[in-house]
Amino acid sequence: xxxxxxxxxxxxxxxxxxxxxxxxxxxxxxxxxxxxxxxxxxxxxxxxxxxxxxxxxxxxxxxxxxxxxxxxxxxxxxxxxxxxxxxxxxxxxxxxxxxxxxxxxxxxxxxxxxxxxxxxxxxxxxxxxxxxxxxxxxxxxxxxxxxxxxxxxxxxxxxxxxxxxxxxxxxxxxxxxxxxxxxxxxxxxxxxxxxxxxxxxxxx
Amino acid sequence: xxxxxxxxxxxxxxxxxxxxxxxxxxxxxxxxxxxxxxxxxxxxxxxxxxxxxxxxxxxxxxxxxxxxxxxxxxxxxxxxxxxxxxxxxxxxxxxxxxxxxxxxxxxxxxxxxxxxxxxxxxxxxxxxxxxxxxxxxxxxxxxxxxxxxxxxxxxxxxxxxxxxxxxxxxxxxxxxxxxxxxxxxxxxxxxxxxxxxxxxxxxx
Numbered sequence: 001x002x003x004x005x006x007x008x009x010x011x012x013x014x015x016x017x018x019x020x021x022x023x024x025x026x027x028x029x030x031x032x033x034x035x036x037x038x039x040x041x042x043x044x045x046x047x048x049x050x051x052x053x054x055x056x057x058x059x060x061x062x063x064x065x066x067x068x069x070x071x072x073x074x075x076x077x078x079x080x081x082x083x084x085x086x087x088x089x090x091x092x093x094x095x096x097x098x099x100x101x102x103x104x105x106x107x108x109x110x111x112x113x114x115x116x117x118x119x120x121x122x123x124x125x126x127x128x129x130x131x132x133x134x135x136x137x138x139x140x141x142x143x144x145x146x147x148x149x150x151x152x153x154x155x156x157x158x159x160x161x162x163x164x165x166x167x168x169x170x171x172x173x174x175x176x177x178x179x180x181x182x183x184x185x186x187x188x189x190x191x192x193x194x195x196x197x198x199x200x201x202x203x204x
Numbered sequence: 205x206x207x208x209x210x211x212x213x214x215x216x217x218x219x220x221x222x223x224x225x226x227x228x229x230x231x232x233x234x235x236x237x238x239x240x241x242x243x244x245x246x247x248x249x250x251x252x253x254x255x256x257x258x259x260x261x262x263x264x265x266x267x268x269x270x271x272x273x274x275x276x277x278x279x280x281x282x283x284x285x286x287x288x289x290x291x292x293x294x295x296x297x298x299x300x301x302x303x304x305x306x307x308x309x310x311x312x313x314x315x316x317x318x319x320x321x322x323x324x325x326x327x328x329x330x331x332x333x334x335x336x337x338x339x340x341x342x343x344x345x346x347x348x349x350x351x352x353x354x355x356x357x358x359x360x361x362x363x364x365x366x367x368x369x370x371x372x373x374x375x376x377x378x379x380x381x382x383x384x385x386x387x388x389x390x391x392x393x394x395x396x397x398x399x400x401x402x403x404x405x406x407x408x
Binding site for chain 1: 222223226227229230232233235236237239240242243244247248251268269270271305306307309311312313314315316319346349350351352354355357359360361362363366371372373375376377379380382383384386387388389390391393394395397398401402
């Protein structure tokens with residue numbers, strides 16, 4: 001029987017700063033068990049390996065939205081045949097997570113942004129100084145656009161578009177910044193409200 | 205093939221325009237944003253969250269974002285789904301009296317505490333709360349937090365939802381609705397500005 005109770009997660013170290021280290025994520029509600037999955041649930045997970053993740057096994061309670069969300073996510077970030085390089089899509093994800101305050105999401109996408117751009121120092125400054133940091137005109141424009149779009153109500157307008165164009169982005173690339181930042185407004189809210197981050201145990 | 209989807213309609217993207225071509229060059233993204241919308245607002249089965257509640261949440265969340273066209277769109281769908289006038293008025297009142305800005309909220313105590321900002325106040329007039337009912341009033345309180353100060357979300361907030369009659373599975377769907385809208389409203393806001401800007405450049 002499904003339990004409609006929250007789960008108290010104890011005994012872990014709560015990360016209190018933004019980091020590029022790997023973190024765990026601990027769920028507050030009960031995920032489905034693998035033995036309960038129907039074909040529709042498996043389709044919702046998209047990748048079979050996601051049945052090992054408590055996050056996706058919690059979201060698979062509603063398999064249809066999980067499936068379309070996952071497919072949109074993969075295309076927004078991984079389809080780089082045209083448009084913005086992966087590094088800068090990850091930058092928009094990391095900035096959005098930094099601004100909303102999702103320490104878990106930020107850790108994952110700061111790591112990717114640093115890896116794909118090979119600019120770990122610049123990403124480190126974003127984490128330490130926040131979204132007001134001053135990096136270079138192109139990254140500053142992507143950061144400012146992601147922040148403007150993440151603000152409620154939206155502060156995204158002509159000014160951000162102009163700055164992105166001056167920084168060399170074409171319309172496809174600007175659309176990629178919009179999708180990357182918008183998508184993390186989705187992801188951050190799930191990660192922040194259905195569980196909590198935890199520092200991974202050092203293997204001793 | 206030439207059909208406009210919901211994002212096109214809301215953002216004012218017309219067939220044959222530059223933005224239309226940019227969106228169609230990424231069919232997996234375009235199709236799955238639409239599929240996400242349908243999974244939540246035209247579900248195969250309503251499951252643990254009736255359609256009226258889904259649309260009521262959408263109207264409320266679009267209202268909190270000051271997203272006028274999207275608010276009108278979801279409100280029309282809510283009325284078409286058979287919501288009574290009292291509920292529609294109660295939603296408007298709840299949004300108008302709780303309008304704020306985001307993202308705000310607190311971090312775990314530590315170096316980030318200097319970035320803490322006080323959360324917006326949440327309050328419902330007694331008659332509005334009674335029109336919404338216990339279940340929807342609890343959902344609106346939670347949605348207000350997810351919209352404006354998601355980093356304040358805690359396990360105890362889920363206990364409040366469970367106590368108001370939301371099951372684990374319903375909370376997953378509910379969270380996806382608010383998080384998806386946080387995405388969709390931003391994609392639309394961003395593409396609306398971009399499509400206008402592109403059209404005026406082409407005309408010049």
